[in-house]
Amino acid sequence: MSVQGLDYGKLSLQDALDLAVLIEEEAKERYLEFADQMQVHHNPEAESFFRFMAGNEEKHRAELAGRRQRLFADAPSKVSSAMLFDVEAPEYDEARAFMTPRQAMESALGCERKAHEFFAGLLDQIKDPSVKELFQELRDEEVHHQALVKRELLRLPPDSGLNPDDFADEPVAQ
Amino acid sequence: MNCQPKDFKSDLKPIWCPGCGDFGVVQAIYRALAAVGRLPHDIAFVSGIGCSSRIPGYTTAYGFNSVHGRALPIAQGLKIANPDLLVLVAGGDGDGFSIGGGHVAHAIRRNIDLTYIVMDNQIYGLTKGQLSPTSKQGLQTVTSSLGSLEQPVNPLLYVLSYGAPFVAQGTPADMAGLAAVIEEAIRFPGFSFVNVQSPCVTFGEDDWQLKQHKAVMKSLQSLGHDPADVIAAMRLAQGYGHELHTGVFYRAPQPPPTYDALVRARQQEQAGKALPRERVLELFAAKKKETAA
Ligand SMILES: Cc1ncc(C[n+]2csc(CCOP(=O)(O)OP(=O)(O)O)c2C)c(N)n1
Numbered sequence: 451m452s453v454q455g456l457d458y459g460k461l462s463l464q465d466a467l468d469l470a471v472l473i474e475e476e477a478k479e480r481y482l483e484f485a486d487q488m489q490v491h492h493n494p495e496a497e498s499f500f501r502f503m504a505g506n507e508e509k510h511r512a513e514l515a516g517r518r519q520r521l522f523a524d525a526p527s528k529v530s531s532a533m534l535f536d537v538e539a540p541e542y543d544e545a546r547a548f549m550t551p552r553q554a555m556e557s558a559l560g561c562e563r564k565a566h567e568f569f570a571g572l573l574d575q576i577k578d579p580s581v582k583e584l585f586q587e588l589r590d591e592e593v594h595h596q597a598l599v600k601r602e603l604l605r606l607p608p609d610s611g612l613n614p615d616d617f618a619d620e621p622v623a624q
Numbered sequence: 625m626n627c628q629p630k631d632f633k634s635d636l637k638p639i640w641c642p643g644c645g646d647f648g649v650v651q652a653i654y655r656a657l658a659a660v661g662r663l664p665h666d667i668a669f670v671s672g673i674g675c676s677s678r679i680p681g682y683t684t685a686y687g688f689n690s691v692h693g694r695a696l697p698i699a700q701g702l703k704i705a706n707p708d709l710l711v712l713v714a715g716g717d718g719d720g721f722s723i724g725g726g727h728v729a730h731a732i733r734r735n736i737d738l739t740y741i742v743m744d745n746q747i748y749g750l751t752k753g754q755l756s757p758t759s760k761q762g763l764q765t766v767t768s769s770l771g772s773l774e775q776p777v778n779p780l781l782y783v784l785s786y787g788a789p790f791v792a793q794g795t796p797a798d799m800a801g802l803a804a805v806i807e808e809a810i811r812f813p814g815f816s817f818v819n820v821q822s823p824c825v826t827f828g829e830d831d832w833q834l835k836q837h838k839a840v841m842k843s844l845q846s847l848g849h850d851p852a853d854v855i856a857a858m859r860l861a862q863g864y865g866h867e868l869h870t871g872v873f874y875r876a877p878q879p880p881p882t883y884d885a886l887v888r889a890r891q892q893e894q895a896g897k898a899l900p901r902e903r904v905l906e907l908f909a910a911k912k913k914e915t916a917a
């Protein structure tokens with residue numbers, strides 16, 4: 451997980467909002483990719499959980515993007531999606547063809563935790579009070595997201611005990 | 625127009641096993657292409673056959689999923705015919721270093737301006753887990769039930785020894801580093817090679833997946849390596865198989881002329897010696913008369 455080419459000490463509120471929007475967008479895109487992977491490998495339970503997560507990330511993204519628009523309209527952004535590497539998005543090796551919904555949720559929970567750590571870890575470097583306030587809000591938001599995923603986890607029946615690494619659904623040879 | 629990484633992502637859904645290292649590689653390629661700033665229609669992406677060779681289809685660039693081991697010759701022809709295209713070549717360790725191994729040397733010595741990315745998972749993924757040329761000695765697979773007897777090919781030393789002017793290695797365990805070396809390779813004027821340690825979650829070794837990469841990888845920069853020093857690069861490249869070095873091993877401080885540049889120079893040189901059109905026609909007419917007589 452990393453962000454390249456940003457000096458956090460110099461972040462303005464506009465930059466911070468742009469960064470937050472892109473973090474949510476990256477996570478949404480990755481959950482959609484995971485959902486597509488599950489669809490390709492006929493795993494509808496994990497697919498629907500990843501689509502649910504993509505929907506959550508999109509809601510949060512839209513809310514932040516709206517705020518950015520109200521405050522700064524179309525002012526050009528200094529932050530780009532190419533600077534972000536798996537800040538809140540699950541890493542690619544988290545997915546498995548036959549992962550259970552529980553494993554999918556545990557992976558998402560791990561992502562909410564890493565996003566929390568990301569914002570919490572930045573606070574010391576932030577000078578602008580409005581940016582600090584935003585990052586505190588985002589950090590706390592991640593705790594709320596964790597609670598959401600934990601609630602979903604509690605509703606699940608226990609896993610079968612089978613290891614998804616013992617099953618494969620690899621591409622067909624050419 | 626400025627492209628974003630997602631502008632290079634096609635609508636085709638990858639059929640790779642979820643968890644495959646190649647997902648990270650294609651994402652790093654999107655990032656690198658966005659940074660380089662060329663448009664998808666200015667890019668041609670050629671591959672051979674293998675799981676990794678499906679990669680061009682997952683981008684919006686022109687793609688050619690060609691023949692096993694033949695990506696490099698096709699890409700060279702393409703670049704010579706259309707020098708303005710940015711040409712990327714990709715494939716697996718099997719594609720590049722067994723069936724296609726003979727082409728690597730010639731692509732290097734011709735020094736055609738293209739970027740060759742090998743997704744090295746030390747196995748034949750697509751055909752379900754046979755030994756590959758980079759599999760480590762002793763590896764048990766469906767074709768080596770008692771363990772491989774052969775020494776693995778070292779892709780880094782292989783290309784360095786043939787004189788490749790740009791050689792780097794990355795892993796999707798360090799996405800930022802991987803995107804950066806691919807970008808640098810694309811920008812390099814001449815043949816550039818990036819070996820990507822891209823684990824196969826299905827047939828690869830359990831103890832050589834991204835989690836292990838994260839634990840052991842060392843950036844060459846942090847070791848104080850000077851990428852202009854080819855001897856140091858070769859020494860470090862010997863660590864292949866037991867160490868995981870990331871970054872640029874070698875970047876020729878003075879990039880040698882590309883094949884294209886040499887052809888242009890030769891054409892100019894010859895153009896000065898060419899006879900005027902009238903004289904050529906005269907000679908032709910005389911020869912014709914002589915043969916007819
Ligand atoms: C001429 C020819 N020989 C053999 C094959 C069968 N074949 C397809 S892919 C492959 C090897 C794939 O291994 P690698 O290049 O390492 O790619 P990976 O699937 O691991 O990404 C082989 C032997 C073929 N398609 N064509």
Ligand code: SF4
Pocket residue numbers: 620621639640641643644645646675676745749750823824825826827828
């Ligand atoms: S078989 Fe291996 S290389 Fe092929 S898609 Fe699956 S994990 Fe990737």
Ligand SMILES: [Mg+2]
Pocket residue numbers: 674716717718743744745746747748749756
């Ligand atoms: Mg392979």
